[in-house]
Amino acid sequence: MAYYKEQFVFDDGKPIPIIIRNYMASDLEGMIELQAKCFPPPFPTDLWWNEKQLQNHVSLFPEGAICVEVEGEIVGSMTGLQVQFDPKNPMHTWEEITDNGYIWNHDPNGNTLYVVDICTSPLYRKLKLGQQMMQAMYQTVVALKLERLVGGGRMPGYHRFADEMTVEQYVQAVVKGDIHDPVVTFLLRCGRMPLALIENYLEDEESHNYALLMEWKNPFHR
Template identity: 60%
Template sequence: MDFEGLIDVQRESFPPPFPSDLWWSKEQLVEHVSRFPEGALCAEIGGRLIGSMTGLIVNMADYGHSHSWETITDNGFIRNHDRSGDTLYVVDICVIPEYRKSGIGKWLMQTMYETVVHLQLERLLGGGRMPGYHRYAGEITPENYVSGVLAGKYSDPVLSFLLRCGRTPTGVAANYLEDEQSCGYAALMEWRNPFLAAD
């Protein structure tokens, strides 16, 4: 496994002001591929890694609506992965800048939706960064920002991408991630498994 290549993808995908200590470490990547290999995806072109996506299974009743990224992902180590859970939770998705808008991110997301269906989970859920929010933080609430992105009033590189992938906002989490651009907020975005029989 090319762990250094995956760390390079993180480095290219999340340049400063994103905190470099939030890039993957080899120890975290070892946990991802050993605990939940179906949730450790990567994309490559010509032998070069260009994107990755990581998830884990959780029981959302254990975490509630206002969780942080650190809490629900075990600081990115996913040692809290629970095969009996109901939700595939997105830890991270990234594509290096030169391959953005090429469909790679959407392909990774669709592959994770297939994992949700295959494992008969209720949903895919994750906190979406809101990197455009800092420009409006003095004027509007994060909830109003998410509503504005939904309505097409604002364009946000992360939230707009997640919406195009079929994800739906279910709320906003405060103190989610140490992220200046998002002012610490994240939009919780879900995709519900359409193939589960309703109770």
């Protein structure tokens, strides 16, 4: 089941044509170039997607490999895998549930689409391409008749408030709209709902290693 969609997004009122589609083996070079633009030094290059990870994404679960193309250039990507997920037992780390990004643990019979990663080139972030990719993943959840989409959201704004409030208080303030968090607020705008706060989810100094697990439930699933 391939995903392919043409549409316009707007840059100060000017329509910009984009293509949202599955990325493929022929896109690996462009995907690695995107990682370099999204995560420039001093971000360690060994944490960019490598070719083996990307090959696994497109071979094990091609439906979960989404990218955005503008004038032939890949400017955004989002990756997921299927897992069997129990919302009553939500605790895990990013490494555990994504198999360190290699998704060898992809389960074709899983009930949930789990978000591995999402990124957009800094030059195109004002076009809200992240929201467009998220909608494409929601459509994939519906097409595959899965129960939900789930993913851990970093909280990169938390380090600025860690001395004055607990992480629970920070999440409450973000959900109430008293504080803007670059990731959690974005996910709320995309329709994701808080599910659980996870400690030691990923080594992430800004988030103090916390993540907010957030879900989107398939409204057609019964």
